[in-house]
Each structure stands twice: as C-alpha cells, then as structure tokens.
Amino acid sequence: QVQLVESGGGLAQTGGSLTLSCAASGRTFSNNAMGWFRQSPEKEREFVAHISWSGAMRQYSDSVKGRFTISRDNAKNTVYLQMNSLKPEDTAVYYCAARRERYLGGSSAAEYAYWGQGTQVTVSS
Numbered sequence: 429q430v431q432l433v434e435s436g437g438g439l440a441q442t443g444g445s446l447t448l449s450c451a452a453s454g455r456t457f458s459n460n461a462m463g464w465f466r467q468s469p470e471k472e473r474e475f476v477a478h479i480s481w482s483g484a485m486r487q488y489s490d491s492v493k494g495r496f497t498i499s500r501d502n503a504k505n506t507v508y509l510q511m512n513s514l515k516p517e518d519t520a521v522y523y524c525a526a527r528r529e530r531y532l533g534g535s536s537a538a539e540y541a542y543w544g545q546g547t548q549v550t551v552s553s
Contacts, residue, residue: 463478471520507524
C-alpha cells in the first residue's frame with residue numbers, strides 16, 4: 429500500500445506559479461513511478477505528467493508541456509509539480525498517483541494503483 433497526501437494548491441493569477449507536493453508513505457517510494465492528474469467539473473480525470481522511479485524519464489501532456497515540471501526526491505518520499513505560466517484552463521483538482529511499477533506506462537488513470545485525495549488549484553483571469 430502507498431498513502432499519498434498532496435499539498436500546495438491554492439489561488440493564483442494568470443501567468444503566476446504554484447508548486448504542488450505529494451508526500452508518500454507505505455511501501456518503498458523509489459519502487460513507484462509517479463504521476464499527476466487533474467479533474468475539473470464535468471470533465472474526466474486527465475493526465476498531466478509522470479516520472480519514472482529514478483526521475484530519468486518524464487512525460488507531459490501537450491497542454492502543460494513547457495510550463496509544468498515534474499520532479500521527485502526519493503530521500504524525502506516526495507514528488508513535485510512546478511507549475512508556471514498558469515492559465516485559467518489549468519483550474520482543477522490535482523491528484524497525485526503512484527504506479528505499482530518503477531517505469532512509465534501509458535498515461536491512462538487506469539495505469540495507477542494509488543491515489544491521493546487531491547488539492548484544488550484555481551487560476552483567476
């Protein structure tokens with residue numbers, strides 16, 4: 429089992445920045461590829477970014493590429509999402525998720541076994 433707790437959400441202005449954190453506990457954190465997803469009202473949960481166990485492999489959705497950066501610190505059991513140049517369409521609940529495997533799979537939410545409770549990000553225009 430892996431328990432995940434997100435933090436760092438809040439209100440930002442268009443063009444601003446926020447950094448989300450996800451603290452993991454339970455099984456060895458370095459055994460899990462990690463991902464960030466988001467969901468806004470009346471929309472399905474969508475992939476944002478994911479990172480392999482070592483951090484060597486990272487992938488992003490087209491909508492955030494060049495603006496968001498995913499990273500991890502295995503010594504702190506934490507994964508981060510640095511969000512820059514925020515847009516109103518980035519407004520959503522952001523979820524941290526963990527795979528059972530070390531390496532990246534597809535970008536579907538079904539690839540991820542463990543989920544946090546989510547943190548709200550609101551970007552004002």
